[in-house]
Amino acid sequence: MTKSLDPSGISSLTTVDATRCQWCRSPIAQRSGAGRPRRFCCQSCRQWDWVARQRATELALSEDELVIARKELDALRDQVYVLRCAIADVEADLDPSVDPTTRDFKAALKWLLQAAKPLAQDQLHPSPSRAA
Numbered sequence: 430m431t432k433s434l435d436p437s438g439i440s441s442l443t444t445v446d447a448t449r450c451q452w453c454r455s456p457i458a459q460r461s462g463a464g465r466p467r468r469f470c471c472q473s474c475r476q477w478d479w480v481a482r483q484r485a486t487e488l489a490l491s492e493d494e495l496v497i498a499r500k501e502l503d504a505l506r507d508q509v510y511v512l513r514c515a516i517a518d519v520e521a522d523l524d525p526s527v528d529p530t531t532r533d534f535k536a537a538l539k540w541l542l543q544a545a546k547p548l549a550q551d552q553l554h555p556s557p558s559r560a561a
């Protein structure tokens with residue numbers, strides 16, 4: 430399974446690529462003064478990017494392709510599905526026809542956070558090499 434690292438249609442984001450980690454896409458605070466701009470937010474991101482590039486070379490993939498394990502992709506899709514359900518539930522909870530005094534905002538926010546938190550963690554990594 431291949432996954433594009435540079436989804437087309439988000440070209441407006443490319444203008445800020447220089448300030449985002451090349452692996453996890455987190456914003457990077459650049460150091461002032463001379464020196465090369467930082468490309469990764471941390472050492473582990475630098476290593477995952479290196480591993481991914483090694484795997485891409487082994488598998489003759491293009492610069493923009495990445496192989497991830499189906500298990501990881503399925504887990505990500507499951508988390509997105511849970512988040513989609515939470516969003517639908519919270520949107521229903523916020524229906525203006527519902528009496529505001531009977532709404533449980535705290536429970537709705539708790540459910541939304543519970544669904545969103547797993548997605549906030551970077552979990553996509555290249556598949557291990559079969560040759561290893």
Ligand SMILES: [Zn+2]
Pocket residue numbers: 450451452453454455469470471474
């Ligand atoms: Zn990073």
